Amino acid sequence: MSRPEDTLPPDLHYNDAEARKYTTSSRIQNIQASMTNRALELLDLSSPSMILDIGCGSGLSGEILSSIDPSAGGPHIWVGMDISPSMLDVALQRDVEGDLMLADMGQGVPFRAGSFDAAISISAIQWLCNAESSEVSSTGRLSRFFNGLYASLKRGGRAVCQFYPKNDLQRTMISGAAIKAGFGAGILEDDPGTKNAKLYLVLTVGGSAEEGTGGDITGVVKGMEDVDVLDARKKHREKGRREIKKGSKAWILNKKEQMERKGKVVKNSSKYTGRKRHITF
């Protein structure tokens, strides 16, 4: 499948025709709506909040934010950032309720500290991995964006960014940049292994006071059904703790593996590896 990220920068790709096509397609509308609802579920907002929508486009996700029922904790007020003037033009024609700004997320988030309760971003942050000119780098853009976002969220706030990484490299690059900025970060994957797998980067700012809601993504998904938690950190910690007796077969095999990884010539392992020699006389 072709990726628009590979063809043109976002402000040129989403021209008038493309912006209209994007907004009127009922298929895209449905997908965007379901992803926004999923992101809202992860944000778990209980009262009307101030939300930043990064890459708001024509306001498809914002519309949902401002239409939430008062009984469900809405309606929220939102501020949308986007780099494509054509998309914002469509948003104006659709008369969305939030405030719109023409801004590049890779240049930072121009809000003072602690402005927002939450941030949401649907199918946008993978664009950060592209640097359009030699003066900027993708790592620089990523770090400026996540640093700005971290500062503009209040303590205990959350951000959910749905994104389409091109490969595993981009995925780790994005989540790594978020962790570097100070976020507690985790990735939730819906429908893993299928064609329409959706990745949500769940970011938390500081631990909140309430038990079980703060910390990181494991606190966010606690109580949700059908969620398997794969905690790479725990696995690593457990592996480190398990002690291998020096001189045992496992220890020898481990050493041989280490040496092999270094590129040394290592004798083949067999069932005799690590066995004691018999006393011959």
Next chain:
Amino acid sequence: MKVLTLNFLTCAVKACKTTSTSFPLHPKDCELVSDTIAPNPQLLLNVLPRIDWNALIITAGELGFPTLPPTPPTREELESNEKMMTELHTLLLETQISEGSLVCGNCGHEYKIKEGIANFLLPNHLV
């Protein structure tokens, strides 16, 4: 652009991040429009502690609004005072800047506002 949003916006230029004069941004030659929005008292109560009251006084003065009290109302005061609630609602949410520009007090960079959309794109050397 709502006055509430203006209360959160700072200059995007990197050199201005550390100075206190870069906030609030000063509206210049602004056309205001009034948009009716359903009142939402819970939202106002939620954002009240995060509003920079001194900045709001400056902004309201520059936009030509009647003077605000020197100190922000507490949560209880706002909850009991319905008149103040509607006034704040009108100022923060219903008053919107449609045309004009925002000027940074430190570097003097002008952010144009057109049809309510502020342009915060910066040339590369300022980022």
